[in-house]
Amino acid sequence: MPASDYDSACLPDILPLYYRRLFPFSQYYRWLNYGGVQKNYFQNREFSFTLKDDIYVRYQSFTTQNELEKEMQKMNPYKIDIGAIYSHRPNQHNTVKSGTFQALEKELVFDIDMTDYDDVRSCCSAAEICPKCWTLMTIAIRVLDRALRDDFGFQHLLWVYSGRRGVHCWVCDKAARKLSVAARSAVAEYLSLVKGGDETMKKVVLSDPIHPFIRESLVVVERYFPLYALQDQDILGRKESVDKVLALTPEDILFRTCSRANSSIAQANSSPHFISLKSNLQQDFQNEKKPENRWNLLKDQAKRKQATSKKGQHFEKEIMLQYCYPRLDVNVSKGVNHLLKSPFSVHPKTGRISVPIDLKELETFDPFAVPTISMICEELDRPRTVEEEDKSEETIDKENEKDAAESRKIRDYKRTSLAKYVKCFDQFLDVMARSWKGELLKKSDLQKDF
Amino acid sequence: MQFSSRTKKFTTNSQTELYSHPLLFYVQPPLENISLVEFETFAVERLKLLKTIENLGVSYVKLSDQYIKKLEAESKALNFLYRTEATGLLPNGGSETLVYTTEVDLFRYRFNDLYPKQKLEFLHRNNLQYDTISVEEKKALHDKLVSSSYAFSGITVEDQDFYKVPFQDALDLVRLRKVYLKAGYVYIPHQEIVTIVLNDFRTRLSKALALTARSLPAVHSDERLQPLLNHLSHAYVGQDYSNQKNVGKISLEQIDSLSGKSFPLCMRQIHQSLRENHHLRHGGRMQYGLFLKGIGLSLEQALQFWRSEFIKGKVDADKFDKAYAYSIRHMFGKEGKRTDYTPYSCMKVILSNAPSQGDYHGCPFRHSDPELLKQKLQVYKVSPSGIIQILELIKGMHYQLACQKYFELTHNVEEASFSLNHPNQYFIESQKVLAGGRDIKRETDAPQKPQENSTKAPSAAPEAAANTQDVAEMTEELDSFFQDA
Ligand SMILES: [Zn+2]
Numbered sequence: 001m002p003a004s005d006y007d008s009a010c011l012p013d014i015l016p017l018y019y020r021r022l023f024p025f026s027q028y029y030r031w032l033n034y035g036g037v038q039k040n041y042f043q044n045r046e047f048s049f050t051l052k053d054d055i056y057v058r059y060q061s062f063t064t065q066n067e068l069e070k071e072m073q074k075m076n077p078y079k080i081d082i083g084a085i086y087s088h089r090p091n092q093h094n095t096v097k098s099g100t101f102q103a104l105e106k107e108l109v110f111d112i113d114m115t116d117y118d119d120v121r122s123c124c125s126a127a128e129i130c131p132k133c134w135t136l137m138t139i140a141i142r143v144l145d146r147a148l149r150d151d152f153g154f155q156h157l158l159w160v161y162s163g164r165r166g167v168h169c170w171v172c173d174k175a176a177r178k179l180s181v182a183a184r185s186a187v188a189e190y191l192s193l194v195k196g197g198d199e200t201m202k203k204v205v206l207s208d209p210i211h212p213f214i215r216e217s218l219v220v221v222e223r224y225f226p227l228y229a230l231q232d233q234d235i236l237g238r239k240e241s242v243d244k245v246l247a248l249t250p251e252d253i254l255f256r257t258c259s260r261a262n263s264s265i266a267q268a269n270s271s272p273h274f275i276s277l278k279s280n281l282q283q284d285f286q287n288e289k290k291p292e293n294r295w296n297l298l299k300d301q302a303k304r305k306q307a308t309s310k311k312g313q314h315f316e317k318e319i320m321l322q323y324c325y326p327r328l329d330v331n332v333s334k335g336v337n338h339l340l341k342s343p344f345s346v347h348p349k350t351g352r353i354s355v356p357i358d359l360k361e362l363e364t365f366d367p368f369a370v371p372t373i374s375m376i377c378e379e380l381d382r383p384r385t386v387e388e389e390d391k392s393e394e395t396i397d398k399e400n401e402k403d404a405a406e407s408r409k410i411r412d413y414k415r416t417s418l419a420k421y422v423k424c425f426d427q428f429l430d431v432m433a434r435s436w437k438g439e440l441l442k443k444s445d446l447q448k449d450f
Numbered sequence: 451m452q453f454s455s456r457t458k459k460f461t462t463n464s465q466t467e468l469y470s471h472p473l474l475f476y477v478q479p480p481l482e483n484i485s486l487v488e489f490e491t492f493a494v495e496r497l498k499l500l501k502t503i504e505n506l507g508v509s510y511v512k513l514s515d516q517y518i519k520k521l522e523a524e525s526k527a528l529n530f531l532y533r534t535e536a537t538g539l540l541p542n543g544g545s546e547t548l549v550y551t552t553e554v555d556l557f558r559y560r561f562n563d564l565y566p567k568q569k570l571e572f573l574h575r576n577n578l579q580y581d582t583i584s585v586e587e588k589k590a591l592h593d594k595l596v597s598s599s600y601a602f603s604g605i606t607v608e609d610q611d612f613y614k615v616p617f618q619d620a621l622d623l624v625r626l627r628k629v630y631l632k633a634g635y636v637y638i639p640h641q642e643i644v645t646i647v648l649n650d651f652r653t654r655l656s657k658a659l660a661l662t663a664r665s666l667p668a669v670h671s672d673e674r675l676q677p678l679l680n681h682l683s684h685a686y687v688g689q690d691y692s693n694q695k696n697v698g699k700i701s702l703e704q705i706d707s708l709s710g711k712s713f714p715l716c717m718r719q720i721h722q723s724l725r726e727n728h729h730l731r732h733g734g735r736m737q738y739g740l741f742l743k744g745i746g747l748s749l750e751q752a753l754q755f756w757r758s759e760f761i762k763g764k765v766d767a768d769k770f771d772k773a774y775a776y777s778i779r780h781m782f783g784k785e786g787k788r789t790d791y792t793p794y795s796c797m798k799v800i801l802s803n804a805p806s807q808g809d810y811h812g813c814p815f816r817h818s819d820p821e822l823l824k825q826k827l828q829v830y831k832v833s834p835s836g837i838i839q840i841l842e843l844i845k846g847m848h849y850q851l852a853c854q855k856y857f858e859l860t861h862n863v864e865e866a867s868f869s870l871n872h873p874n875q876y877f878i879e880s881q882k883v884l885a886g887g888r889d890i891k892r893e894t895d896a897p898q899k900p901q902e903n904s905t906k907a908p909s910a911a912p913e914a915a916a917n918t919q920d921v922a923e924m925t926e927e928l929d930s931f932f933q934d935a
Contacts, residue, residue, distance in 0.1 A: 152617065153634030175634070179618070181806075186621040190631070195821055209597035211627045331807050338807065 006351030006372040012052060014377045015076040015346070021412045022376060023072070023344060024422045029065035030429050031172075032082075035436030037443070044104075046083030046090040048339055049075055050348070058083075058339075059090040078348045081339040085177075103337035105178055108154075108171040108187065111332040111340065112140045115165065119198070120323045122233055122241060127349075129165045129367060132232040135224055137167050138362055140326030142220045144169060145359065147191060151213055156432045158425075159357040161370055163347025167357065168340060172432060174439075181336055188333040193217070193325050202248055204321040206314040218317060221324045229323050230291040236298075237291055246281065248319050249301070343425070346373050355421035356428065376416040384415070557651050561644055566611075569643065578650060580613040583637065588612060591630065595637060598630035611640045620646050691793045691874035696746035702755050705742075712880035714873045715814045715856055716799060717741050719826075723810040728763025733803050734811040735774075737794050739781050744793035744874040749782040795872045796850050815840070815849040815856075832859050 033042040047068075048058040057075075062068040072080075084103035086093070093101045114133060118125050123132040141159055148154045148171060156172040179187070193214065194203045206214065235241045284297050302316040332338055341347075345354045351372035357365055413422055564572065573580060588595070588607065595607050620636045622645055623629045629636040638646065700708070709721040720738040724730050730738065735756075742752060756778055760770050781791050796813065805812040814823055820841055827837045836859040843852040854870040857863075861883045868879055 150633070151631045153632075175618075182621055183618050186617075186625040189625045190627055197825075199825070211598055212594045212630060213627060215597070335807055 006374045008348055008351065010374060011078060011346070011348065011351075012076070014373055015078070016073065017377050017380070018346070018373050019069075019073045019076055021380060022416065022418060024413060024418075024425065025065060025069050025072075027422060027425050027429060028344065029068065030433075031425075033065075034172075034174075035433060035440060037174075037436045037439050040089075041085055044086045044089055046086060046337075046339070047342075048081045048083060049077035050079035050081075051075060051077060059093050061090040078346065080342040080345040082342045083339045084337045106336050106338075108176040108179055108184055109333060109338070109340050110144060110169040110171075110188075110191075111162075111166065111329045112137065112144075112168075112326055113162075113166040113329060116327040116329070120233075120235075122235075127165050131366070131368075132228075134367060135228040135232065136324065136326075138365070139221060139224050139228070139324050141167060141169075141357070141359070141362060143217045143326050144191060146216060146220065147213060150216070151190075152187065156428070156435070158343070158428055159359060160343045161352075161355050161357055161365075161367055162341060163345070163352040163354045163370070164350050168354075170340075170343075174435070181334060184336070185330065185334040188328055188330045191326075192328055192330060193321055194327050202318070202322070204318045204325065206318055206321075208314075210314065210317075214321075217325065218320070221320050225320050225324060226292060226295070229320070230295055233323075234291060235323060236285070236294040242282075242285060242294075245298075245319060248322065249281075249298075249315050353418065353421070355418075356424045358420075358424040370421075371417040376413075376418050379416040380412060382415070554648065554652060554655070558644065558648055561647055566640060569640070573643070573647065576650070578647065580615045580638075580643075580646070582611045583614050591632075591637065594630045594632075595639075598637070599628060599639060599642075607639075613638045613640070613643055613646075615646055619649065622649070691744045691872055697748050698751075699746045700751075702747075702751055705755070708745075708877075711884060712877050714853055714876040715826075716812065716853075717873055717877075719814055720810045724759055728759055728761075729765070731809055731811075732777075733805060733809050735777065736781070737799060737811040739778060740791055740793040741873050741877075743781060743791075745877050749779065749784065752778050752782070793872070793874050796853070796870065799873070800849055813849055813853070815844055815852040820844060827856075830860070832856070 029042065032045055043061060043063050045061060046058070047060040047062070048056065049060060050056050060071070062071060083090070084106040087100060087102045087104055088096045114121075114124075114129050114136065115126055117133065117136055121133040121136070123130050145157060145159070148157055148169075154171050154173045154176055156176075158170040158172060160168045160170065162168055190213070195205075196203045210218075229235050233241075235245055281297065281301060285294050288294055288297060298319075299316050302313060305313040305315070332340065341354060343354050343356060346352070347354060351374055352367075352370045353373060353376070355370055413419055561569070561572070583591075592607055595612065614635045615638055617624050617631060617634055617636050620629065620638060623636060623638065623642065624631060629638055629642065631637075705721070706725075709718050713721065717738060720730065720734050724734070724738070739752065739756070742755070747755065753775060756774060757767065757770050760774060761767050765774070783791065799811075800813045800816045803811070805817050814826070818826070823844075824837055824841065827840065832840070836855070840852045840855050840859075843849075843855060850870050853876070854866055857870065857876060857880065858866050861880060863883060866879065868875065870876060870879075
């Protein structure tokens with residue numbers, strides 16, 4: 001798929017247009033203001049901008065939506081990151097006594113990056129993605145979204161495409177925003193199953209009994225595994241990938257359970273049994289080329305092990321999880337003051353807008369169909385339809401100038417392929433607004449009591 | 451223990467109910483007047499006891515039978531003494547952390563010793579209003595509860611009470627997936643509730659200790675108490691390793707090799723990252739800088755050491771002198787309030803200022819991901835069985851014992867003859883072992899080439915000479931510094 005006609009050299013020309021006419025400022029402010037329930041919540045929020053030539057400015061903050069708009073239109077950031085809500089205005093952090101300027105709250109965030117899966121995808125590596133490996137992101141979203149809602153009880157989850165090779169999740173519930181560093185790291189660790197770096201071969205080890213959270217996650221993984229791993233990645237096709245899978249079958253267990261039965265072979269070979277069993281499986285694989293059937297053979301082995309050994313053996317589950325389970329960057333989730341790329345920021349390398357992902361259409365979400373900044377700016381230049389013209393006349397008549405400018409912007413993004421993503425964002429905000437309405441009501445009730 | 455009569459005396463006041471309970475949270479300071487003699491006796495006994503427990507914890511594995519027996523014998527005296535502490539007796543120094551860990555241990559033991567009914571009473575008395583789930587709910591969740599805990603060997607879910615607790619109150623159990631989690635609540639079997647109570651206890655204890663620190667002036671103003679307090683804080687907190695008798699015994703060239711041989715893991719880790727990144731953030735500079743000062747680096751050496759490393763990175767000499775030299779002189783008490791800072795103890799490293807992203811300070815046994823620590827230990831050639839022992843100690847939150855085990859393994863000693871509580875102590879003990887009982891001085895002198903050393907030292911001067919004013923100032927400070935020492 002072509003990265004359309006995007007060229008990063010043209011960013012200085014089109015960013016002003018994007019921030020003037022397309023960036024959804026009012027939704028953006030509505031989100032980060034959280035209904036104004038807490039004082040200075042928006043004002044004390046850190047933004048950081050990456051400007052041309054990788055100039056990085058931290059600790060930007062804004063008092064109003066208007067100021068945010070003005071500044072962004074002035075600075076035209078290549079990239080926007082969102083940080084924490086601090087004890088003081090971040091742009092005044094130098095003026096407060098050292099030690100008193102502290103990060104207080106932030107959404108609980110998750111960052112899933114395709115580069116962390118390089119050892120289990122054969123289609124691409126590093127920053128590349130393709131429709132085959134994108135399934136990993138779909139799985140990650142399904143697994144984490146379920147756990148964050150069902151297990152942790154969070155409700156306001158905003159999933160965002162990073163613009164290049166991953167996804168982010170912003171958990172916006174009040175309780176999530178208030179979590180301590182320790183709590184964030186506990187949540188992230190609860191959700192982490194794949195452990196160990198390049199040196200560790202076996203990265204998932206399950207203990208008995210299998211925790212309900214892992215069971216639920218397995219339900220998701222099992223749904224995608226045949227199509228993703230067996231077909232698209234063909235992990236039981238080519239020899240080297242087959243070897244990789246076989247390396248994950250438990251050698252010591254195989255050795256222990258079979259050593260007596262095969263003692264004659266044992267004498268002939270120094271570490272014979274797992275080899276003989278593995279070669280059994282390998283022989284079976286010789287006769288059976290279809291990946292699905294090969295997988296069934298492996299599952300049969302696992303079942304047999306489970307029946308004979310006292311302790312649970314779950315190596316087929318461990319293999320599935322190692323290949324498919326979401327890999328989190330725990331450090332991003334842990335820190336309250338950690339910055340994360342903002343929704344609707346441009347990805348400077350690909351030009352794609354960081355857009356919210358509609359989970360109702362997750363299966364068909366196509367990262368390559370996400371509009372680039374050049375694409376939507378071009379769409380603005382297309383001649384308006386008669387219908388659009390009529391509408392705009394009408395509204396300008398009715399409203400004063402400032403509102404007119406605002407509504408022009410609304411009409412602007414609606415004329416581009418950004419529209420459906422902004423709509424998804426709107427829906428997310430509508431649901432969340434109901435929760436803070438309740439809080440505001442409670443607050444005003446309390447005040448009446450006094 | 452002979453405090454029984456006094457304890458009785460105080461069980462007649464209005465707070466009887468709370469205090470007579472075998473367990474006690476640090477909620478309120480004592481309200482009664484006590485005599486100075488009583489105060490002194492209790493305070494000394496208390497500190498002795500805490501010190502005993504700390505040492506016990508090292509020599510027996512914590513919570514072994516003997517340990518518990520010893521604790522049991524001493525624990526009667528504690529009820530009243532808990533309260534005398536809140537008068538501000540314990541100075542806000544090393545003893546605070548000593549009190550902290552031992553109190554937590556003591557508390558854990560005492561709580562475990564209660565009957566289930568008493569535990570429940572205790573929870574409610576201390577505003578931990580966690581409810582147990584109904585029989586119906588338990589039935590509905592039966593399978594999930596069973597598969598959420600591997601601690602259920604033999605005990606069926608039916609016989610257990612389960613508490614429903616907000617997950618934020620049970621982070622350790624959440625982290626390890628040791629409990630069932632649903633809609634933001636964890637379901638904790640009765641036998642695991644201690645984890646929660648301990649968390650709560652830690653929070654309250656920290657708060658109480660902070661309060662204690664704040665109430666200090668009131669006690670200090672009583673001149674009769676002052677000598678006693680001074681005495682106590684010196685006698686029981688332990689050595690602070692700030693004395694500068696060993697200044698100049700170490701040359702900068704030795705640091706790399708010493709870091710591999712005699713530095714505790716925390717310092718080795720900081721040193722390595724400093725060499726790699728040519729930079730260290732504040733937390734690392736403080737922890738490592740004071741440690742180096744403690745092993746004998748002079749201010750001049752320290753300035754040279756940090757400058758030469760930093761200017762290999764993004765900091766030029768000018769910026770170093772402007773931005774960093776001050777804080778190094780500060781460490782040596784040459785700037786600001788002129789406090790002569792003491793090297794951090796293990797407790798301070800473990801409990802305060804946990805490292806975040808990009809930091810290398812802290813205690814690797816406490817703050818590293820066990821998996822990463824394991825890899826690091828492998829790189830440092832610790833045997834697989836040794837690694838298992840260390841990880842086991844970490845699991846039980848015995849970070850200092852883990853470090854001591856690391857010492858034993860890397861120095862080939864069966865059982866260390868000391869109980870580790872300070873990185874500088876680690877260094878000294880290591881040098882002792884490496885010297886094979888010989889005089890420490892000879893060992894550290896041995897690899898040092900005096901001539902080379904003396905030519906190296908002035909070579910730093912041209913760099914510093916960029917600002918002659920500074921040099922003059924520094925020599926002046928150095929002079930006074932050496933006079934002090
Ligand atoms: Zn791919």
